[in-house]
Amino acid sequence: MNAQDIYGSPNSVALAPEDARAAFIRRTYGHLAGAIAAFIVVEAMLFSIKDIDIMVFSLLGKSSFSWLIVLGAFMLASSVANKWAMSGASKTTQYMGLGLYVVAQAIIMLPLLLMAFRMTGGTAELITEAGIITAGLVVGITFIAFTTKKDFSFLGGFLKIVGFIAMGLIAASFFVESLSLGLWFSAAMVVFAGAAILHQTSNIIHHYRPDQHVAASLGLFASVALLFWYVLQVLMSLAGRD
Secondary structure (H helix, E strand, C coil), rough: HHHHHHHCCCHHHHHHHHHHHHHHHHHHHHHHHHHHHHHHHHHHHHCCCCCEEEEEEHHCCCCCCCCHHHHHHHHHHHHHHHHHHHHHHHHHHHHHHHHHHHHEEEEEEHHHHHHHHHHCCCHHHHHHHHHHHHHHHHHHHHHHHHCCCCCCHHHHHHHHHHHHHHHHHHHHHCCCCCCCCCHHHHHHHHHHHHHHHHHHHHHHHHHHCCCHHHHHHHHHHHHHHHHHHHHHHHHHHHHHCC
């Protein structure tokens, strides 16, 4: 299912009765909360594995392209998960998509979280700070989207272009040693992730169908996870300068 199936649908949530819109929003954010909780549980399970940090960094250190391979696998899993979540075939398939994405996100986030733990002597200080900042930003962006009631779907094209540029820079950094994606890149990506949340929230208000709460929650979770990733990157960069 492509974007046109959502945006061009005469059955979009914006045209549904008020009680149906409210129910859709409750289900979407309820599933988002569930996805975040599941993500935390999966991360806790991964962290409980003995010597997980040694295993992860040893695996990634075998080749300069190891992380690039991991990113490729994550993108493939994300594509499959999104396809399943957008499927109108069955709720089971949609939930499988959301579950797959949560697990994939937990796995790709693991090395960064382990690095943050190492930087703070085995504490969750930076991770907690990143979580609080991310939550605050999400609340603020959501407030803007719901109070202005403006349709921010026009951001879609911009986000695709910037997203491709960012992926190109990330891929190039593996091949060009002089290309360092440091603090300013992470800060720019925080802004990008914030715009993605605004775009996704606007779609929840205006464009999804009332029965697409699973897909809507996956899209929003992906944007929130991206924001958290780069907020944590910024905090780690600043901490490394102390």
